[in-house]
Amino acid sequence: MPRVIAFDTETELIARGRQVPPIVVLSFAELDMSVPRGQPPVLKSKGLISRQDYLAWLLPLFDDPDVILIGASTAFDVLVTSALWPNPDPDAPAYNEQVLGRWCRAYDQNRVTDVLTRQKLLDLAAGCYRREQLPTGHWLHHKYNLEAVAWRLCRMRLNKGGTGKKISTALTPEEQDELAANDSGADAVRDSWRLRYSELKDVPIELWPKEAQEYALDDAVATAFTWWEQESGRPTAVTPAAITPATADGINIGSGSTDANGLGAALSNMTELACRKGTLTRSYPVEYSGII
Secondary structure, three states, X not given: OOEEEEEEEEEOOOEOOEOOOOEEEEEEEEEOOOOOXXXXXXXXXXXXXXXXXXXXXXXXXXXXXXXXXXXXXXXXXXXXXXXXXXXXXXOOOOEOHHXXXXXXXXXXXXXXXXXXXXXXXXXXXXXXXXXXXXXXOOEEEOOOOHHHHHHHHHOOOOOOOOOHHHHOOOXXXXXXXXXXXXXXXXXXXXXXXXXOHHHHOOOOHHHOOHHXXXXXXXXXXXXXXXXXXXXXXXXXXXXXXXXXXXXXXXXXXXXXXXXXXXXXXXXXOHHHHXXXXXXXXXXXXXXXXXXX
């Protein structure tokens, strides 16, 4: 059974010439994979790891083939956890090649993923990338930051400096009322730590303000829960023999497809959205690997 671990980092501030800032803390949340798909997610563990100790926690995970590491804007956190400080090169970031190389091997083994990229791909496949039309004719506009995706999939509210109303999609009137009622000072206090973790870099984590600890942990938990909801919405794997096309006039849209004199190679699922909008008068079902 795989071990699925979401992680995130809080850093000192990005500055000119310092696009990869020093890490202050790493947060993690491990999912309980014994819970059946479709059930609410359960965490086996979660926690915060100091900048002095995070490599001792991270490096053994690279050697475990059952570990899947999940992030949000994962590439940034990969560089943060690989950076050398103090930086021996004042003109550019410097990296611990042993750490960065192990990240690259984990990528090659398909053991690293990003929930924000995943959601873009899922929406592209569903024909609702960036916006989606409701049966009422209204449009939902989707954003692809952790705050927006966690609310959309998990109804988990993160405070990144905006309000839930601005980043939410398909809110019911009751949810709108709840968000308005919960726009409290507590969120403002928690958000106030977003750009202040450098103040805590030399302070033991157990002595941090509660709000600073919660802000860091919430990102890892939201990433874990978002991945779970993305997986729960995916169809279970089937063998090729069990695949029965739902329609007979599908077009293969692989990049090398010659269907319809090459039209198939140029089409994507966005044609279905265009058909629903009335831009195209004909539907073009898409077939890929035998699935329509």
